[in-house]
Amino acid sequence: MKSPAANDRSSDPKHSARATRTAGRQMRSRLLDAASILFKQRGLAAVSIADIAASADAFPSQITYYFRTxxxxxxxxxxxxxxxxxxxxxxxxxxxxxxxxxxxxxxxxxxxxxxxxxxxxxxxxxxxxxxxxxxxxxxxxxxxxxxxxxxxxxxxxxxxxxxxxxxxxxxxxxxxxxxxxxxxxxxxxxxxxxxxxxxxxxxxxxxxxxxxxxxxxxxxxxxxxx
Amino acid sequence: MKSPAANDRSSDPKHSARATRTAGRQMRSRLLDAASILFKQRGLAAVSIADIAASADAFPSQITYYFRTxxxxxxxxxxxxxxxxxxxxxxxxxxxxxxxxxxxxxxxxxxxxxxxxxxxxxxxxxxxxxxxxxxxxxxxxxxxxxxxxxxxxxxxxxxxxxxxxxxxxxxxxxxxxxxxxxxxxxxxxxxxxxxxxxxxxxxxxxxxxxxxxxxxxxxxxxxxxx
The missing domain is CATH 1.10.357.10 (Tetracycline Repressor, domain 2)
Known part of the structure; x- marks a missing residue:
């Protein structure tokens, strides 16, 4: 969490928590979009976490963070x-x-x-x-x-x-x-x-x-x- | 194939071909019975060819011979x-x-x-x-x-x-x-x-x-x- 130094909204802890949640939802949604396309094309076995991460421009660790498996x-x-x-x-x-x-x-x-x-x-x-x-x-x-x-x-x-x-x-x-x-x-x-x-x-x-x-x-x- | 030496039916080539076919059908059926039980219990991924062969008292090569995969x-x-x-x-x-x-x-x-x-x-x-x-x-x-x-x-x-x-x-x-x-x-x-x-x-x-x-x-x- 940022220190509440200045008076601008981005340093307001409540606001940055909200921004983090929104960014999290957007990343989740992007990962689901990419996964859906790849899984429908190739099936579960032929798609790896690395494939999905690459397609969503994300890190594999983000997939395991949001979805576990x-x-x-x-x-x-x-x-x-x-x-x-x-x-x-x-x-x-x-x-x-x-x-x-x-x-x-x-x-x-x-x-x-x-x-x-x-x-x-x-x-x-x-x-x-x-x-x-x-x-x-x-x-x-x-x-x-x-x-x-x-x-x-x-x-x-x-x-x-x-x-x-x-x-x-x-x-x-x-x-x-x-x-x-x-x-x-x-x-x-x-x-x-x-x-x-x-x-x-x-x-x-x-x-x-x-x-x-x-x-x-x-x-x-x-x-x-x- | 056996040589047609004696006059008993088992040495008749036609008869032994038929016996081989019958034995083949019986082995096929035994393998299917064993596979059905194991697959229903555990699913495809958790059952190996070796498991099925052991359960049917057969060799793994007999499974690949009759069913390929x-x-x-x-x-x-x-x-x-x-x-x-x-x-x-x-x-x-x-x-x-x-x-x-x-x-x-x-x-x-x-x-x-x-x-x-x-x-x-x-x-x-x-x-x-x-x-x-x-x-x-x-x-x-x-x-x-x-x-x-x-x-x-x-x-x-x-x-x-x-x-x-x-x-x-x-x-x-x-x-x-x-x-x-x-x-x-x-x-x-x-x-x-x-x-x-x-x-x-x-x-x-x-x-x-x-x-x-x-x-x-x-x-x-x-x-x-x-």
Whole structure:
């Protein structure tokens, strides 16, 4: 800590503690960014702490200071990525006009990135490394909870009717995304093929209130086939 | 090869070739049995070829002769296990009397063993080792095809009505089994908790023909709601 000699803000101990925290967060974030790119390209075994440090313009000791082990960094980067992709998927889906397009946008966004594959590797790691499980567990719980919150809010705002109770819908979405991603690795499926498979397995999720939509379009001139 | 000296069957070249093939199959099978037990207990990294050879009362060179690498043996053992468990699950489920009990028996049998967890590790391996993917790919295809065959046969034999087309049902069963198993590793779920989660996500799969059952009971006294 600096001595509180002068009267400028940078020498205020409170201010410099805050600056240190901010710098720490920025370094942590930079290390996670670099790790995410390298791990997704090459996998856990083929990436070293030195590789990540070099790519983030940092020292290897900074990685062990912030994350302790390469495996812990792997898991944290994977959890951050999948939560980020889930939120981006909800945003993209929220712009769609029909329940079908909403589900398709969710599926395309989630399976169109490497994030679920990366997260699947992190989940597999926890089978033998129970010390790494808590963060993955909290991430699965957040995927379920944030998925439920977003889905229930969309249904309510648009007057759509969910075919399943929304919590089961949200949990099933993620279990199928994980299962289809893992099958896709083995089957050599493209992202598009995985998305098509996931849509098939999900089936229709929700229905728009047909009568309300019809009333608006048809007006007074209602014909029987509408 | 032995010289065809005496007239006994063991000196017949054809017979001894057959005996060699049988002995080879038996050794292969013994190595797979030993590998399956050790890999499920300790995981890929913590088991050596020497451990498996010792446990199967064989030489390490026999493992490399039959399987080439530890990873290939891992994948073959995992694929064999999951196909075996799938067949046992169908047999167990085939004895149940209602669609609900049928689905529950399938789920309990499949998630009550380590086989899906073992297979999930094999699937994850193929992401980085595409040379190991073909066997896993064929195994997924067999799980889908044999699941479809068994499910469609049960529906037809019992007069049950599947809510989804049977192929989608069979594929969805396995994607959810894989997704729930992987989540379960991270969440520290028991086999029972994973089975309950899977049943929740599957929902009702099929219906017994209520009217037929009722007709038999009601007989001539059929009421209009039949």
């Amino acid at each position: 390469k495996e812990a960094l792997f898991v944290e980067a994977a959890c951050r990525d999948v939560l980020y992709v889930a939120r981006a998927a909800e945003e993209h889906a929220g712009k769609q006009l029909s329940p079908q397009d909403y589900t398709r946008a969710l599926v395309d966004s989630v399976l169109g990135s490497d994030a679920v594959g990366f997260f699947v590797e992190a989940m597999t790691l926890t089978r033998r490394r129970q010390d790494l499980a808590p963060l993955v567990e909290r991430t699965v719980e957040r995927l379920h909870a944030e998925g439920l919150r977003a889905y229930a809010a969309e249904m309510a705002a648009r007057g759509w009717h969910s075919r399943l109770d929304p919590e089961t819908s949200a949990r099933r979405f993620w279990a199928i995304a994980i299962g289809v991603t893992l099958e896709g690795h083995a089957m050599g499926r493209s992202a598009d093929a995985s998305a098509a498979e996931m849509l098939r397995l999900l089936g229709p999720q929700a229905d728009a209130p047909a009568s309300a939509a019809r009333l608006r379009v048809v007006g007074a001139d209602a014909s029987p086939q509408d | 530890k990873e290939a043996l891992f994948v073959e053992a995992a694929c064999r296990d999951v196909l075996y468990v799938a067949r046992a699950a169908e047999e167990h489920a085939g004895k149940q009397l209602s669609p609900q009990d049928y689905t529950r028996a399938l789920v309990d049998s499949v998630l009550g063993s380590d086989a899906v967890g073992f297979f999930v590790e094999a699937m994850t391996l193929t992401r980085r080792r595409q040379d190991l993917a073909p066997l896993v790919e064929r195994t997924v295809e067999r799980l889908h095809a044999e699941g479809l065959r068994a499910y469609a046969a049960e529906m037809a034999a019992r007069g049950w009505h599947s809510r989804l087309d049977p192929e989608t049902s069979a594929r969805r069963f396995w994607a959810i089994a894989i997704g729930v198993t992987l989540e379960g590793h991270a969440m520290g779920r028991s086999a029972d908790a994973s089975a309950a989660e899977m049943l929740r996500l599957l929902g009702p799969q099929a219906d017994a023909p209520a009217s037929a059952a009722r007709l038999r009971v009601v007989g001539a006294d059929a009421s209009p709601q039949d």
